Structure formats: structure tokens, C-alpha cells
Amino acid sequence: MTDFAELYNDPILSKKRKGSVEDPYLTYSETLTVYNGRALLTEIPNREFRVEVTGENKEWREIEDGELEDNYFKVDYLMGVVFFNASNEGKSLTFNYSGEGAAFFPASRIWIKRQGNMVVETLQGLIDDAEDAIIRMNERIAECERVTKRCIEITNWCRQATSDYEYVVENTRKIYLPMVYTYQDLMDTYPNPQIGWVVTVRETGIEYRWDGFDWINISISDQFDGYNVVSSYVEPYNIRTIWLRTNSSPSKKRVKPSKDVPDSSMIWIRKG
Incomplete structure (x- = not known):
């Protein structure tokens, strides 16, 4: 519903020239298209100098009363509107006149809907609703952008986490x-x-793992049968061998826990 208290505080503004040497009228020659049987002039035309219409290879005649025939037109010198017969709809015509100025109507004075003589909705109300809708739309766009940005961050995080996991x-x-x-x-x-x-x-007894470039020593395996045993007089350098000190020539043997007798290179630990 229109806010009439606000409407009456929203005046019509008018700027009119005096037509004197100091403040002369402004001469116009403008081409306009007839729409809904009328053409709206840029300024209010001076009644004394009248309005001249040319175009469409017709001789146009201005009338003040009577029916609008094909080549007739009427001028509202208060509003600056020129009216035509419906047969001239969509035609581009040239208008020559002396402009006195213009009256500017606020959007709150232009009605969109009415109930009888009661104004229900004005152009200003429509503009306000549109501006509110734009604000809400911008808020939603901002929220969508925020959510989109967050989704991108989460996606990047997931990619990094996946990459780290794969690594x-x-x-x-x-x-x-x-x-x-x-x-x-x-x-x-x-x-x-x-x-x-x-x-x-x-x-x-060493485990080797292939890392893509080399076989890397990663541990001593627990998947071998026993330990190396060196039978000699001199202590061996390999700390993973068992040294059996003897006066015989150095020889290498291995411990073999088993039920069966191993070959001669093994030291047999008999398992029950």
C-alpha cells in the first residue's frame, strides 16, 4: 500500500524557461517512435510556437478537438505528449518545437495499481521492492561465494590429505x-x-626394500634359520656371527635348529 504521508512530501519538480533573451526557449528537432498511440517529447513545447511533425511522406496536421485521422495529431502542452491515430503505431517521426522546460514527477506519484480512485501501488513501491530483491539476491550470491570458497578449500585439503596418504x-x-x-x-x-x-x-639375514630407485637395507630379518658361526682362532669382524674359537683354519658355519641332521656346513641344534 502506498505511504501517502511520504507521497505528499515528494513534490513534482518543474523547470521552465522564461522565453526571454536572458532565458530563451530551447529549439528541438528530435526523432521519436510512436508507441501506444503517443510520443513523449523531451520537453514541454511552447503553445505559441506549436509543434511541427514531419516524416512518412505525409502532411501532418495538428488538431485540438475531434477524431484523430491517419495524418492528424494532438498535443498536450501541459505534459509534452503528442497523440496519433493507431494506424501510425511504431512509426518514427521528427518533432520540431521550442522547449519551455520539463516537469519531473517522483516515482511515488506514478501509480501502478489502483482500486477505483484509490492508489494501491506506485512506481516507487515497485522500485523499493526491486531494490530489496536485489539486496537479498546479492546476499545470497555472497553466501554462495562463501560456500563455494569453503568447498574449494575442503577439496584442496582432501587432495593434499590424499596426496599425503598416497605418499x-x-x-x-x-x-x-x-x-x-x-x-x-x-x-x-x-x-x-x-x-x-x-x-x-x-x-x-638382511631385508631389502625397493624404494623406486634402490634396494634399501631396512632391517635384519627374523625369517632366517639361525646365525652364522665362525670357527677360527681370530675374532671375526662381523658382529652378527657366533665365534667358535678353535686352533683350526677359519671356516664358516651356520646354526640349524631342526629335527633332521643338516649338511656339514651347519651346526646342528636338534629340536625335539
């Missing part, structure tokens, strides 16, 4: 393959290793 998996996973006897056997048996492959070299 950890790539650098920690172990895929155990059958052991080999020597390090050279490791090279020969697995010439095209994949990241994470783990192979025990039985000779030393």
Missing part, C-alpha cells in the same frame, strides 16, 4: 616376496622391482 603408503608399504640366497641373487631374481617389494637375503 605414506608409497613409502611404507611392504610386499614380501620369496627370499634369495645372496645380494646378487636379489638383483638377478627381481630385475624389475616395484615400490614396496621386500626381499630377505638369506646369506646375511
Whole structure:
């Protein structure tokens, strides 16, 4: 509903020239299109100098009363509106006149809806509703942008977390393959290793893991049969061997826990 208290405080503004030497009328020659049977002039025309219409190869005649025939027109010299017959709809015509100025109506004085003589809605109300809608739309856009930004941050975080997980998996996973006897056997048996492959070299009991570039010593395997035993007079350098001090020539043996008698290179620990 229109706020009439505000409406009456929203005046019509008028700027009119005096037509004197100091404040002369402004001469116009403007081309306008007839829409809804009328053309709205830029300024209010001076009644004394009248309005001249040209175009469409017709001789246009101004009338003040009577029916508007095809080449007739009427001028509202208070509002600056020129009226035409419906047959001239959409035509572009040239208007020559002396402009006295213009009256400017506030949007609150232009009605959009009415009930009888009661104004229900004005152009200003429509403008206010549109501005409120724009504000709400901008707020929603801002919220969407905030949510979108947050989604992008979460997506980037997930990608980084996935990347970190893949890195950890790539650098920690172990895929155990059958052991080999020597390090050279490791090279020969697995010439095209994949990241994470783990192979025990039985000779030393060392586990090697392929990291994508080299076989890396990662631990001493618990998957071998026993310990090396050196039978000699001199203490061996390898701390992972058991030294059996004898006066005999150095020889290398291994401890073999088993039920069956091992070959001569083993020291047999008989298991029940």
C-alpha cells in the first residue's frame, strides 16, 4: 500500500524557461517512435510556437478537438505528449518545437495499481521492492561465494590429505616376496622391482626394500634359520656371527635348529 504521508512530501519538480533573451526557449528537432498511440517529447513545447511533425511522406496536421485521422495529431502542452491515430503505431517521426522546460514527477506519484480512485501501488513501491530483491539476491550470491570458497578449500585439503596418504603408503608399504640366497641373487631374481617389494637375503639375514630407485637395507630379518658361526682362532669382524674359537683354519658355519641332521656346513641344534 502506498505511504501517502511520504507521497505528499515528494513534490513534482518543474523547470521552465522564461522565453526571454536572458532565458530563451530551447529549439528541438528530435526523432521519436510512436508507441501506444503517443510520443513523449523531451520537453514541454511552447503553445505559441506549436509543434511541427514531419516524416512518412505525409502532411501532418495538428488538431485540438475531434477524431484523430491517419495524418492528424494532438498535443498536450501541459505534459509534452503528442497523440496519433493507431494506424501510425511504431512509426518514427521528427518533432520540431521550442522547449519551455520539463516537469519531473517522483516515482511515488506514478501509480501502478489502483482500486477505483484509490492508489494501491506506485512506481516507487515497485522500485523499493526491486531494490530489496536485489539486496537479498546479492546476499545470497555472497553466501554462495562463501560456500563455494569453503568447498574449494575442503577439496584442496582432501587432495593434499590424499596426496599425503598416497605418499605414506608409497613409502611404507611392504610386499614380501620369496627370499634369495645372496645380494646378487636379489638383483638377478627381481630385475624389475616395484615400490614396496621386500626381499630377505638369506646369506646375511638382511631385508631389502625397493624404494623406486634402490634396494634399501631396512632391517635384519627374523625369517632366517639361525646365525652364522665362525670357527677360527681370530675374532671375526662381523658382529652378527657366533665365534667358535678353535686352533683350526677359519671356516664358516651356520646354526640349524631342526629335527633332521643338516649338511656339514651347519651346526646342528636338534629340536625335539
